[in-house]
Amino acid sequence: MEASSVDTRLAVETPDGIELDLIPAGPVLRAAAWLIDSVIRAGMLIGLGFVLSALGAAGIALLILAWFLINWWYPVLFEVLAGGATPGKKAFGLRVVNEDGTPVGWGASIVRNLLRQVDFLPFGYGAGLLAMHCNSRFQRLGDLAAATLVVYRDWSVTSARALPPGPAEPPPLPLAPAEQQILLTFAERGSALNPERIGELAGIMTPVTGLTGVDSAERLLAWARWLKGQAR
Template sequence: MSVTTNRFELYRVETPEGITITYTPAGLASRSLAAMFDYTVMLVLFVTGLVTIIVSGSVADEDVVGALLALLAFAINWGYYVIFELVWNGQTPGKRLLRLRVIREGGRPVDGAAVVVRNLMRAIDFLPFGYGVGMLTIFVDRYHRRLGDLTAGTVVVREGQLITLSQMLQPMHAHVSPRAPDAPPTPLLPNVERLTPADVALIVEFLQCRDALFGDARVSLAHQFAAVIRRRLSLPPSEGHPEQFLEHVVREYEVAQAMMARQSG
């Protein structure tokens, strides 16, 4: 797998099969909000344990009570993140609320070793106080990783919106600007009838997926499509916007098909 970034700091993972998976690294603001929520939950757990110990009255010795409270604080402080990130595959309640997830470099799920290492490093990330080291490294790192992430080889990313099966089964629609109201009922593109339904379907597929492509890849692919279609239609090369030309091709092909249907009917 190869990992690259672009000017928008997207985390891209290219699999050996040539499939590119894109993640958005979580920034300082979202990670801080998630941490605040988690620390609130941890405080509630500690207070609950404290009240339980006091109310139960089973332990009368103050030294023993102090030791139990210290043990409880240690267990919550170190166990909270480790247990949740292992059980919830890289998420804590705070991260789940903010739709964040810890993954390993390369897009793989976190494992026990990575979870333990990144959370043990919290002691250093916290220095000198209030996560000073951690916030500094998050701010300067291109993927917003704190020291624990750098050590464990992990990245905290934003999760995309969940897609249901019904949404996946819905047909995709390519956004094509409408024709001008005063356009004639005949095609404005010469030789458009030479195109086959397969040609137009390929153009439409590109127009449907273009927003998911990165800048250079999108421009290059659009220019390639436009050049092929221009040769097919015996049109000279052009320096115009290739995507606008492809939209124009789709519009005029539909006009040509409608005109042919009227003539045959």
């Protein structure tokens, strides 16, 4: 696993010889997810309390078992059986995975959730918060012991948009794949940026395009159309 230096992206190489990007989620989002889960757990117990307390001793027995399950096993059951996310995590688009990007199994999920007890110390997840800030992957102690990560389920900031129609022309000099990629990505992002920002970014390329601001952007867009091979 390789950490990039400009953001929290982790590149994990799969057995198929390609790299998957994992973006670990930070403490604020995870705390919010935990809060939602706490509300859901409390709601479940209150609801069950109303129903089961009407059933006498057997109901109380079931209620105690439900309390035990919800208190200790709620995160484990959801993480293993429901695609790596409790409802709270799901609401924020988070997911628990092994460090190699595969879904968590029973062993890892049990370890990370039982060690929550220690992460919670001395109060309010103090130890967990400290641990999260001591590594680049936002792992609390339970995550470190279980070799798990909490990552964003879907994090793409750009999607493969079509470029706006217009003239296409070949760039005046051959581009390396990485340079071509930057140019294409800039062009695809264009509709998501405001004109001032587009002009500012395109201005960086003034030495190559020979133009400034929006004119430079138009020139870059024309090259991108040619490189992408978009039909007019």
